[in-house]
Amino acid sequence: MSETLLDVHKLTCRFGGLIAVNEVSFAVQRDEIFGLIGPNGAGKTTLFNLITGLTPATSGRLTYRGDDIGRLKPHQIAAKGIARTFQNIRLFGNLSAQQNVMVSQHVHTRSGVVAGVFGLPGARSEERMVREEAMQLLEMVNLADRAHVKARNFPYGDQRRLEIARALALKPQLLLLDEPGAGMNPNEKASLSAFIRDVKDKFKLTIVLIEHNVPLVMGLCDRIAVLNFGELIALGNPAAVQNDRAVIEAYLGDEP
Numbered sequence: 001m002s003e004t005l006l007d008v009h010k011l012t013c014r015f016g017g018l019i020a021v022n023e024v025s026f027a028v029q030r031d032e033i034f035g036l037i038g039p040n041g042a043g044k045t046t047l048f049n050l051i052t053g054l055t056p057a058t059s060g061r062l063t064y065r066g067d068d069i070g071r072l073k074p075h076q077i078a079a080k081g082i083a084r085t086f087q088n089i090r091l092f093g094n095l096s097a098q099q100n101v102m103v104s105q106h107v108h109t110r111s112g113v114v115a116g117v118f119g120l121p122g123a124r125s126e127e128r129m130v131r132e133e134a135m136q137l138l139e140m141v142n143l144a145d146r147a148h149v150k151a152r153n154f155p156y157g158d159q160r161r162l163e164i165a166r167a168l169a170l171k172p173q174l175l176l177l178d179e180p181g182a183g184m185n186p187n188e189k190a191s192l193s194a195f196i197r198d199v200k201d202k203f204k205l206t207i208v209l210i211e212h213n214v215p216l217v218m219g220l221c222d223r224i225a226v227l228n229f230g231e232l233i234a235l236g237n238p239a240a241v242q243n244d245r246a247v248i249e250a251y252l253g254d255e256p
């Protein structure tokens with residue numbers, strides 16, 4: 001039987017006179033890959049910001065595993081098991097790939113971020129474990145051979161995968177990916193689907209994916225929600241969404 005992990009109920013977000021997200025409702029089931037598509041400015045990233053507590057909702061309700069998370073701070077939501085990546089990559093450019101992952105891991109360790117990353121006394125044995133775990137995560141995203149390279153020196157596609165490794169270090173159950181294919185080269189894009197599936201299976205994740213590549217979304221997602229001007233205009237399996245008249249008019253019809 002399916003189990004609702006995240007329930008979004010009549011969620012609304014206003015920025016002054018602009019309604020970025022307008023009474024949007026949907027539920028994400030455990031174990032699915034849930035796609036979120038729509039034209040630029042449709043409100044997709046804002047929806048992720050609402051779910052992760054970065055932006056307060058104007059109205060509506062957000063429930064995760066039965067708990068109201070609507071008023072929680074970002075770190076409290078992360079601790080509940082929701083992790084994300086950003087459309088505009090947010091890595092620590094001057095820290096190495098490994099250190100970027102370790103900063104996230106220290107949410108789950110006792111000695112804290114500063115002691116951990118800079119190897120202060122009292123944190124050594126925990127430190128070794130954390131380093132090894134970080135290397136395993138970097139192997140998972142194919143960056144282990146460059147663990148000591150500063151994040152800002154990676155090409156975009158690699159930075160996207162490093163962000164995923166960093167999100168995984170939080171040990172989430174729900175992973176929100178905001179345009180993971182943006183900036184990837186054609187080879188990386190071609191393997192993105194398999195990569196996401198692999199990560200999902202290895203970490204037993206539920207995934208919500210924002211992505212502009214329609215064939216990728218159609219091939220990868222179990223269900224798809226379509227936003228247009230902040231409103232949910234369609235929700236269903238890929239075939240149903242692809243043939244939905246409102247979707248074709250608003251979005252898919254514009255595709256070359």
Ligand SMILES: Nc1ncnc2c1ncn2[C@@H]1O[C@H](COP(=O)(O)OP(=O)(O)O)[C@@H](O)[C@H]1O
Pocket residue numbers: 015018020038039040041042043044045046047
């Ligand atoms: N912090 C903000 N302040 C004001 N307007 C915002 C803010 N964030 C997003 N918006 C506006 O909200 C709308 C939705 O943006 P966004 O969620 O980024 O869309 P998408 O990710 O679907 O492209 C856009 O019109 C955008 O300009």
Ligand SMILES: [Mg+2]
Pocket residue numbers: 044045046087
């Ligand atoms: Mg966006």
